[in-house]
Amino acid sequence: MTLNTPFPAPTAAQREGAPNVYALDSDYAVLQAVGADALTFLQGQLTNDVAGLPADAARFGGYCTAKGRLLATMAYWRADTEEVPGVRLLVRRDLAEALVKRLGMFVLRAKVKLSLTELRVFGVEAPQTTALTEVAEAAGAQLPAQAWQRADLDSGTWIAAPAAAGASPRWWWIAALDQLAGNAAALAASAAADAQAWKAADIAAGLPWIQASTQDVFIPQTVNLELVGGVSFTKGCYPGQEVVARSHYRGTVKRRMAYGVLAETPPAPAAAGVDVFDGEREDEPSGRIVDVAGAAVLFETPLAALETGHAPRVGAPDGPAITVTALPYAIVPQG
Structure with missing residues (x-):
C-alpha cells in the first residue's frame, strides 16, 4: 500500500523560500462579457450577484440549466474599460468554448459581446515571508490578503484565493502577454x-470547480456552492433559480460535498x-467525485x-478508501 498526502511534493522549479508558481493555462481559461448590458445580462444568468460586484473584489458563482443543475462554476470580476462595462470569468478550460456558445444563445438584443480571451492564468503561493516580498516585487504592489479581494496592477489582475486553515497565502494571477x-x-x-499542488489547495479550500465530466450532474447546494458564497438568494431570477431556492427554503438538501484524502493510490x-460508494451499500454508488488532484478528493x-463512520470508497465497494477530512467551512444540514 502506498500512503498518500493531499499535496504533491514541490518541484525543482520551486526554490526554498521562493513563491510557488503554477501555470494554469491548460486547466483554466478566462471568458469575458463586454458591453453596455454586460452586467445586467450576467445578473440574469449566474447564481451570484453581478450587478452589485465591488470594483476591488471577485466572486464565485455558478451557471445552471433550467432544472437547477450546474453547467459551470467560475470566479468572476469587473473588467470595465473607459467606454463600456465588462466582466471576466475564470472557468475550467474544457467547458469554456461551449459555455461561450450557450450563453450567447440568450444574448438576444442585449448589448453584450462574449468571447474567450488569450489571458494567461497562474496560481501563486507564498509559503514564507521572503516569498511574500518576492511576490509583491513581481506584482508591483502589496497584494490583497482577504479571500476574493482583487487588485488590478500593471502586472495583471491578482485575486486572493481562499485557502484551508493555516495554509499559505495564494492568488490567481491573470495577465496579458x-x-x-x-x-x-x-x-x-x-x-x-x-499544477496538481495548486488544484489540491483549491480542493482543501472546498471550491467546487465544475468541469466537462461533471456538467449537468449537481445542483449548487450539493457541491456547497452557497457555503463558499457562490449563491445569492436575493438577486432575482436566473436559470434554475426556482429549484435552487426551493431546496434552500424548504430544507430539502440531504446531500453535500465532502473533502478527503485517498489512503492509497488507485489502480486506475x-x-x-x-x-463513490459509502461502505454500507454495495449494490449501488452513493455519490460521485466532484474534483480530484493527486490524493485530494472532493466528493458528493x-x-x-x-x-455512519464508514470510509467512502472510490470506483467500487472495495475500491481505495477516502479518509474524510474537515473542510474550512461547516457542512450544516438544512431543515
Missing part, C-alpha cells in the same frame, strides 16, 4: 507546468465524475453516509 515584463516576467518563467486514476455524498 504585454504585462509579463520585468519582475513579473521572471515570476512567470518560474511557473511549474504541473481517480477522476471527476467517478462513482448523502449526509447520512458521512454519519
Whole structure:
C-alpha cells in the first residue's frame, strides 16, 4: 500500500523560500462579457450577484440549466474599460468554448459581446515571508490578503484565493502577454507546468470547480456552492433559480460535498465524475467525485453516509478508501 498526502511534493522549479508558481493555462481559461448590458445580462444568468460586484473584489458563482443543475462554476470580476462595462470569468478550460456558445444563445438584443480571451492564468503561493516580498516585487504592489479581494496592477489582475486553515497565502494571477515584463516576467518563467499542488489547495479550500465530466450532474447546494458564497438568494431570477431556492427554503438538501484524502493510490486514476460508494451499500454508488488532484478528493455524498463512520470508497465497494477530512467551512444540514 502506498500512503498518500493531499499535496504533491514541490518541484525543482520551486526554490526554498521562493513563491510557488503554477501555470494554469491548460486547466483554466478566462471568458469575458463586454458591453453596455454586460452586467445586467450576467445578473440574469449566474447564481451570484453581478450587478452589485465591488470594483476591488471577485466572486464565485455558478451557471445552471433550467432544472437547477450546474453547467459551470467560475470566479468572476469587473473588467470595465473607459467606454463600456465588462466582466471576466475564470472557468475550467474544457467547458469554456461551449459555455461561450450557450450563453450567447440568450444574448438576444442585449448589448453584450462574449468571447474567450488569450489571458494567461497562474496560481501563486507564498509559503514564507521572503516569498511574500518576492511576490509583491513581481506584482508591483502589496497584494490583497482577504479571500476574493482583487487588485488590478500593471502586472495583471491578482485575486486572493481562499485557502484551508493555516495554509499559505495564494492568488490567481491573470495577465496579458504585454504585462509579463520585468519582475513579473521572471515570476512567470518560474511557473511549474504541473499544477496538481495548486488544484489540491483549491480542493482543501472546498471550491467546487465544475468541469466537462461533471456538467449537468449537481445542483449548487450539493457541491456547497452557497457555503463558499457562490449563491445569492436575493438577486432575482436566473436559470434554475426556482429549484435552487426551493431546496434552500424548504430544507430539502440531504446531500453535500465532502473533502478527503485517498489512503492509497488507485489502480486506475481517480477522476471527476467517478462513482463513490459509502461502505454500507454495495449494490449501488452513493455519490460521485466532484474534483480530484493527486490524493485530494472532493466528493458528493448523502449526509447520512458521512454519519455512519464508514470510509467512502472510490470506483467500487472495495475500491481505495477516502479518509474524510474537515473542510474550512461547516457542512450544516438544512431543515
